[in-house]
Amino acid sequence: MPNVSSSGCARIVASLSGIGGDDTRLQPGEADAPTYARRVSGTARIVVVEDDASVAQLVTLYLRNAGYIVEHAATGQRARALFDEVKPALVVLDLGLPDADGIDLFNELRAQADTPVIALTARAEDTQTVAGLDAGMDDYLTKPFNPRELVSRVRAILRRAAGMPGGGRVLRVGNLSVDPARHEVLVGERAVALRAKEFELLEAFCRQPGMVLTRDRLLEDVWGFAYPGETRTVDVHVKQLRDKLAGADAKIETVWGVGYKLVAPSL
Ligand code: CA
Numbered sequence: 001m002p003n004v005s006s007s008g009c010a011r012i013v014a015s016l017s018g019i020g021g022d023d024t025r026l027q028p029g030e031a032d033a034p035t036y037a038r039r040v041s042g043t044a045r046i047v048v049v050e051d052d053a054s055v056a057q058l059v060t061l062y063l064r065n066a067g068y069i070v071e072h073a074a075t076g077q078r079a080r081a082l083f084d085e086v087k088p089a090l091v092v093l094d095l096g097l098p099d100a101d102g103i104d105l106f107n108e109l110r111a112q113a114d115t116p117v118i119a120l121t122a123r124a125e126d127t128q129t130v131a132g133l134d135a136g137m138d139d140y141l142t143k144p145f146n147p148r149e150l151v152s153r154v155r156a157i158l159r160r161a162a163g164m165p166g167g168g169r170v171l172r173v174g175n176l177s178v179d180p181a182r183h184e185v186l187v188g189e190r191a192v193a194l195r196a197k198e199f200e201l202l203e204a205f206c207r208q209p210g211m212v213l214t215r216d217r218l219l220e221d222v223w224g225f226a227y228p229g230e231t232r233t234v235d236v237h238v239k240q241l242r243d244k245l246a247g248a249d250a251k252i253e254t255v256w257g258v259g260y261k262l263v264a265p266s267l
Helices: 009-016 034-039 053-065 076-086 102-112 124-132 147-162 196-207 215-223 232-244
Strands: 045-049 069-073 090-094 117-121 139-142 171-173 176-179 184-187 190-192 251-255 259-263
Touching (some): 069 076, 076 102, 102 117, 117 147, 196 215, 196 259, 215 232, 215 259
Parallel strands (some): 090 117
Antiparallel strands (some): 171 176, 184 190
C-alpha cells in the first residue's frame, strides 16, 4: 500500500503508472489534463490545500481517479481565492502552510461556509491540536498516510453531507434514479432492492454514465482493493444488477477486454 510522505511520492506515482493493462487509470502526466475535468463534470469539487508538491500531486491523482474534480492551492492566499471561486464540496487542508496558520485558515473558511474539511497534519502536536479542537474539522490524517484512506474518508464525509437536509443529489440516467442519501433505486416508478455492494456498484456507474470503467477500477472503488484475479467479483455483481434492473432503459454494457459502461438512450 502506498503511503504519502515527502520522500516516497515520486516513486509511488511512477509505480502507479506501471499497473498493468488498466488504460483508463490516470497516468501522472495526465492528472492535469483539462479533458478529465470535462469527463467528470457534475461530480463533487474538492480543493486540496497543500504546499508540498509531491503530496499534492499524489492526493490530486487519487481524488481525480475516484471521479472528483480537484483544484490545488499551494498557499493560504490561493486557498482563500479558490474557496470563493470554486465553492468546493470539501476541502483537504494541510495545516503546515508557508503563509498561513492552518487552524486560522480553517476558522476563516468555516466562517464563510459549512464546507467539510479534512486536515492533513505532519506532526504529533498538530494531531493533538486537531483532535482537541472543537472547531469542527470533519476528519484528519497524519502524514504519512495512505491516499486510499483519504479517498475513502472523503467519500464517507460527502455521503454524510449528502444525507443532510437539502444536500442530497439524486443520480438519474434514463429512467433509472439512484438516491445515495436514502439508499433507494427506482426503475421508472418501481423500487428496486439492492444489496450494499450492488448499490455501490450502480452508484459508481451512475456517477460516470457513458464512461468505460475497468474491472480493476470498480474493484478498487467499490470493494476498496484491486487484486488480479478477483475481478470475477465484479462480473458476478454486474450480472445480479442487470437482472434486478430489468426494465431500465439504462443498461450496463460489456466492453470486451476492458470493463463495463452504463449507457442510456440519451447518452
Ligand atoms: Ca506543509
